[in-house]
Amino acid sequence: MGKRLAENKWEPKILAFCCNWCSYAGADAAGMERRQVPPTIRVIRVMCSGRIDPAFVLMALLEGADAVLVTGCHIGDCHYVNANNKTRNRYEFLKEFVDELGLEPERLWLRWISASEGFLFAEMVREVTEKVKEIGPSPLRREWKK
Amino acid sequence: MSRYYLAWAKDEDVREKGANGGFVTATLVSALETGFIDVALVVKKKSVYEGIPILTSNPEEVKECAGSLHGTPINLTKYVVDYAAEKRVGLPAKPCDARGIIEQAKRRQVNLDNIFMIGLNCGGTVHPLRMREMAADFYGLDPDSVVKEEIKEGKIVLISKEDEGKEQENWMKIDELEQKGYGRRDACKLCVTKIPTSADLACGNWGSNDTKKTFVEVLTAKGEAIFKNAMDSGYVEIEEAPGEGIEKRKKVEAGMQKLAESWKEKLDEISKLSRSGRFEFYVDALKNCIHCGACKEVCPVCPCEANAKCLDMNDEKDSYVVSMYNMLRIFHLMDSCIHCGECEDVCPVDIPLTLIQRRFSERMQRRLGYTPGMDVREKPPLYETELRWSAEEE
Numbered sequence: 001m002g003k004r005l006a007e008n009k010w011e012p013k014i015l016a017f018c019c020n021w022c023s024y025a026g027a028d029a030a031g032m033e034r035r036q037v038p039p040t041i042r043v044i045r046v047m048c049s050g051r052i053d054p055a056f057v058l059m060a061l062l063e064g065a066d067a068v069l070v071t072g073c074h075i076g077d078c079h080y081v082n083a084n085n086k087t088r089n090r091y092e093f094l095k096e097f098v099d100e101l102g103l104e105p106e107r108l109w110l111r112w113i114s115a116s117e118g119f120l121f122a123e124m125v126r127e128v129t130e131k132v133k134e135i136g137p138s139p140l141r142r143e144w145k146k
Numbered sequence: 147m148s149r150y151y152l153a154w155a156k157d158e159d160v161r162e163k164g165a166n167g168g169f170v171t172a173t174l175v176s177a178l179e180t181g182f183i184d185v186a187l188v189v190k191k192k193s194v195y196e197g198i199p200i201l202t203s204n205p206e207e208v209k210e211c212a213g214s215l216h217g218t219p220i221n222l223t224k225y226v227v228d229y230a231a232e233k234r235v236g237l238p239a240k241p242c243d244a245r246g247i248i249e250q251a252k253r254r255q256v257n258l259d260n261i262f263m264i265g266l267n268c269g270g271t272v273h274p275l276r277m278r279e280m281a282a283d284f285y286g287l288d289p290d291s292v293v294k295e296e297i298k299e300g301k302i303v304l305i306s307k308e309d310e311g312k313e314q315e316n317w318m319k320i321d322e323l324e325q326k327g328y329g330r331r332d333a334c335k336l337c338v339t340k341i342p343t344s345a346d347l348a349c350g351n352w353g354s355n356d357t358k359k360t361f362v363e364v365l366t367a368k369g370e371a372i373f374k375n376a377m378d379s380g381y382v383e384i385e386e387a388p389g390e391g392i393e394k395r396k397k398v399e400a401g402m403q404k405l406a407e408s409w410k411e412k413l414d415e416i417s418k419l420s421r422s423g424r425f426e427f428y429v430d431a432l433k434n435c436i437h438c439g440a441c442k443e444v445c446p447v448c449p450c451e452a453n454a455k456c457l458d459m460n461d462e463k464d465s466y467v468v469s470m471y472n473m474l475r476i477f478h479l480m481d482s483c484i485h486c487g488e489c490e491d492v493c494p495v496d497i498p499l500t501l502i503q504r505r506f507s508e509r510m511q512r513r514l515g516y517t518p519g520m521d522v523r524e525k526p527p528l529y530e531t532e533l534r535w536s537a538e539e540e
Contacts, residue, residue, distance in 0.1 A: 058473045062467065101424075
């Protein structure tokens with residue numbers, strides 16, 4: 001950590017919202033299967049992806065996340081009947097919002113991951129990290145004066 | 147019962163004072179006197195630049211408010227919600243008033259059965275400050291001496307106390323003034339809803355063959371009821387609208403809409419910018435915000451009260467690049483903004499909110515195929531569970 005600070009090397013910070021029943025278990029499975037997951041990701045567990053208020057995503061971006069990942073159960077598999085359909089609807093709004101604000105579309109992701117898809121979770125985190133490294137730090141991140 | 151009529155007030159005073167035959171005033175007065183409505187919400191003229199919305203059950207007061215005001219861009223929606231949600235209320239409604247009330251009804255803030263919207267065809271309103279500037283810069287008048295304002299043959303007419311009754315040479319076309327950056331508000335220049343099709347009646351002079359007759363379109367059963375009430379109680383006289391009048395009205399509307407389309411490019415300075423330029427623009431414009439909440443307070447779509455999420459989640463200490471208040475307000479209006487421009491009018495730091503809200507909401511509404519404020523049965527798409535389009539389409 002100290003070394004990295006000294007080099008002043010930027011590593012992306014990615015925030016993932018994971019639903020309790022599918023994608024959080026999927027992240028767990030990725031660990032159980034000993035898959036390599038880049039350490040750029042921070043996970044917040046929510047009971048359902050339908051619980052993710054768009055305000056949470058916007059706040060995450062404002063707080064300095066370089067990308068936000070919204071994950072949930074596959075459509076039709078939701079523990080709460082159809083709440084992930086709402087997530088999908090809100091995500092479309094967020095996508096337009098982020099694009100219009102002038103952020104790159106790669107700052108926002110939506111993925112459906114079931115409890116058994118540990119490999120998908122690891123793959124997704126790798127892909128997101130790669131893409132975000134390409135586009136660089138978020139312009140919404142505050143730069144403190146030295 | 148056919149849909150189109152020419153109508154005017156029987157009372158000579160009202161007919162003289164009203165903009166086009168006093169039909170709207172007479173209808174409201176008759177509805178009040180026969181007990182058809184409890185209160186009327188009308189705008190009382192204070193000066194050329196100022197009008198005050200009043201809630202009254204006194205027919206005399208309604209008569210005083212006859213005539214149109216172009217320099218008072220007030221949206222009446224929030225007055226209905228705050229003060230008349232429990233009553234049977236009648237009001238003259240510009241297209242943006244009608245659309246705002248429909249949006250509030252969708253959000254269960256008002257009961258649409260109790261609201262009688264007498265729609266007014268609207269070519270646009272002028273910001274009072276611009277009006278004062280026009281009086282001083284183009285007409286050589288002291289702004290405070292102006293006692294009368296009207297729009298005549300496409301010209302803005304401002305008359306001072308001394309010149310009353312005289313024709314003036316220097317009256318200018320609205321077009322000319324607008325090319326110079328004056329004239330109507332930006333929101334009105336861009337507005338394409340010129341006839342309030344979501345109100346109960348639509349009244350105006352477009353298509354009328356006499357300046358003292360109002361062209362009326364009956365749009366709903368409620369509109370028919372209040373119209374019949376005015377007729378039966380002997381306050382208005384009517385005749386069938388001539389066929390060419392209907393055509394002429396359509397033509398005027400189409401012309402206005404075409405003009406609005408042509409403004410779109412001229413007023414949208416963001417469309418020329420790159421992605422990062424756009425970001426800079428938004429950050430630069432919104433950083434002046436002092437989070438007073440005035441734009442939320444007047445917004446005809448927003449149903450939230452003092453504990454609104456946008457204000458609640460905002461904290462000055464956060465010092466975000468764009469504040470949470472602005473992010474949430476823009477986000478929440480993406481599907482429902484009716485582009486009335488009230489937010490820009492009240493903004494104490496002059497943020498170009500008309501442009502910003504339009505940029506965000508227009509692309510979303512186009513994608514959703516949804517026009518807010520038109521049909522009360524349509525749920526706002528942000529509240530929907532299912533996507534309005536199928537995922538395979540993309």
